[in-house]
Amino acid sequence: MGTRVPQRISVGTEISSAPEATLDYSTPVERENLERVENLYQKVIDKKNLDAADEFFGAGFVQHNPLYGEGVAGFKRFVGGFFLGTFPDLTATVDLAVCQNDRVLAHVHWAGHDESGREFELWTADLYRFQGGRAVEHWDVIEYTELVPWGPARPDGPRPRGEFDLNGTxxxxxxxxxxxxxxxxxxxxxxxxxxxxxxxxxxxxxxxxxxxxxxxxxxxxxxxxxxxxxxxxxxxxxxxxxxxxxxxxxxxxxxxxxxxxxxxxxxxxxxxxxxxxxxxxxxxxxxxxxxxxxxxxxxxxxxxx
Incomplete structure (x- = not known):
């Protein structure tokens, strides 16, 4: 069992296609970017369609987690090789998301089983920056302790910080x-x-x-x-x-x-x-x-x- 407890829904949230997801956006552009993030996980992970990633990421996409490798090709290689290759029934659900201008921070729940039937559960926090309707930059937080039994460990190296956005409503x-x-x-x-x-x-x-x-x-x-x-x-x-x-x-x-x-x-x-x-x-x-x-x-x- 993971450390996260079920959502408590209250005023000011929207329920998406994912049951009990908490979504926070303030403008139409923020809503569009949030939909793009939801579609990424639904199409690539849930439907096992790696090519759908090409619709999401922009040219020159910068990946700040070396575990994934570089660019869109690295993302597809790692997701297809490790995540989908290890957990054939894997799903990834946006549980919470908050948007500000060109950025979306999503908490994502990953769940599935490996070929032996062993249960897998993971939480990640994925931050995407958008430009022209495509994700051009990604940072994350991963519960690496949940990945270790299947091999991947937290990579060494710096974790770049981003500039705070002082614009908004x-x-x-x-x-x-x-x-x-x-x-x-x-x-x-x-x-x-x-x-x-x-x-x-x-x-x-x-x-x-x-x-x-x-x-x-x-x-x-x-x-x-x-x-x-x-x-x-x-x-x-x-x-x-x-x-x-x-x-x-x-x-x-x-x-x-x-x-x-x-x-x-x-x-x-x-x-x-x-x-x-x-x-x-x-x-x-x-x-x-x-x-x-x-x-x-x-x-x-x-x-x-």
Whole structure:
């Protein structure tokens, strides 16, 4: 079983063809780009049509994950060779997506079985930048710990960051301002102002974290067990009308050590009445497992029991 819990649908979302998907877009162009992302997974993964990728990616497409190789050819080679070759019944469903101008950040649920019948479940966060109706750039967060049993591991090398988009509707820019305030005023080491930004009934889509403001604080304290000096380093931010999406590093050092721990996260938050009310995570725990020799979920589950 994965760490993600089912969606809680509330005001301000749209239900797509994927049951209980949460979609946030503010303009017709954003909606068109979102449809293109949904079509990519439906046609290429669900319908096993690799050639459909040619309709999605633009000339000179830049892939920032070396696992896929370069360009459209690399994408088709890896998806066809590993994903579809290993899991013949694989499906990929956009569970959540937030759009801002030329970018779409999607949380995608992958599920299937290998030829022996062993179950496969994976979450990814995929960020696409569009130009002229085609995707021209891609960044991601992958739960690499779920891939390791079948071979692929997180590749080495830098993960380029993108420029923050300071253009949008008044509501999008207000949400960006709120996210900035949280990053500045609620460091992991001092949660005394968390109640100003997080609702008391804060809803978690992570099975390892209790619902509510207290559950959020417990989660932050657990991260500090891994790295007491942990800070959040934003790499990408996409803000919608109701959802803000991030790709950022939660990084610090193992206690009494110079061993760096870097948790690569994509966190999406729903905003209602000026507060964060709901949270969807995709986390790569590879670095923590390498540093400690165990999965942090073991610590989280012990602390919450």
């Amino acid at each position: 008044p509501r999008q820019l207000a949400n960006l301002d709120l996210l900035t305030q949280v990053a500045q005023n609620v460091p992991l080491q001092d949660l005394s102002r968390a109640h100003e930004y997080f609702a008391e009934d804060f809803f978690q889509h992570d099975r390892m974290i209790r619902h509510g403001l207290d559950g959020f604080k417990e989660c932050c304290n657990n991260f500090l067990h891994l790295a007491p000096d942990m800070v959040v380093d934003p790499r990408h931010v996409v803000v919608g009308s109701h959802i803000v999406g991030t790709i950022w590093d939660w990084k610090g050092h193992k206690p009494d050590s110079d061993v760096e721990v870097v948790l690569v996260n994509s966190d999406c938050y729903r905003i209602e009445d000026g507060k964060f009310t709901e949270h969807w995570p995709v986390v790569d725990y590879t670095s923590a497992i390498e540093a400690y020799g165990y999965h942090p979920k073991d610590l989280f589950q012990k602390e919450s029991s």
